[in-house]
């Protein structure tokens with residue numbers, strides 16, 4: 314459904330993404346893994362329409378996303394869960410969730426989405442009137458994911474959901490991710506290759522702005538030497 318061909322993205326003279334092609338099929342969790350600076354976040358931001366593209370194509374079900382503004386891409390169902398969460402610290406949990414639904418005009422879908430978020434993250438129900446900024450890191454990550462789900466996503470673009478969280482919280486977040494895939498396709502960026510590969514269907518390994526390896530997550534897990542060659546200690 315989401316298809317990228319020969320994508321090239323530069324920041325001034327710095328070419329961050331050289332020539333990336335990838336596919337995200339309906340119902341899959343696809344992950345992008347690779348070392349710092351490999352171009353993972355740049356790829357996600359390009360899909361959301363937040364960066365100028367110097368070459369290639371990005372399509373969603375054959376619709377050319379390069380002709381769309383960021384809000385139109387969101388309306389088409391591609392919703393980011395950004396690195397660092399990006400919640401509104403001075404709004405309550407409830408208000409943060411409402412912000413996620415700003416493009417949704419069906420009250421029924423809003424209610425259903427809210428119920429989905431509450432089922433996934435009961436922690437948020439208990440804290441609906443708390444300030445976003447007073448939540449723990451794990452709760453903020455839940456809120457960021459919940460807010461994205463309120464936008465009725467077809468595809469979630471998740472950037473490093475495990476970042477800065479304790480292992481037990483990371484496990485909690487990834488369990489939720491494995492439930493979200495029921496109904497929502499996920500393109501996931503993760504530094505923690507081993508973790509991402511345990512939950513993903515398919516993976517692309519990026520290095521220096523290029524895809525250097527791709528395959529089913531299982532096949533990449535089975536070639537652990539190859540993965541650890543790319544990631545050193547990270548793939549543990």
Ligand SMILES: Nc1ncnc2c1ncn2[C@@H]1O[C@H](COP(=O)(O)OP(=O)(O)OP(=O)(O)O)[C@@H](O)[C@H]1O
Pocket residue numbers: 324327328329347348349350351352353354355356504
């Ligand atoms: N705003 C920017 N201005 C200039 N160069 C940038 C900018 N953002 C990223 N880059 C450069 O683009 C390249 C790709 O960065 P990107 O953030 O996409 O990598 P990444 O794989 O997501 O890494 P990380 O895990 O560190 O976020 C790097 O060389 C980085 O220094």
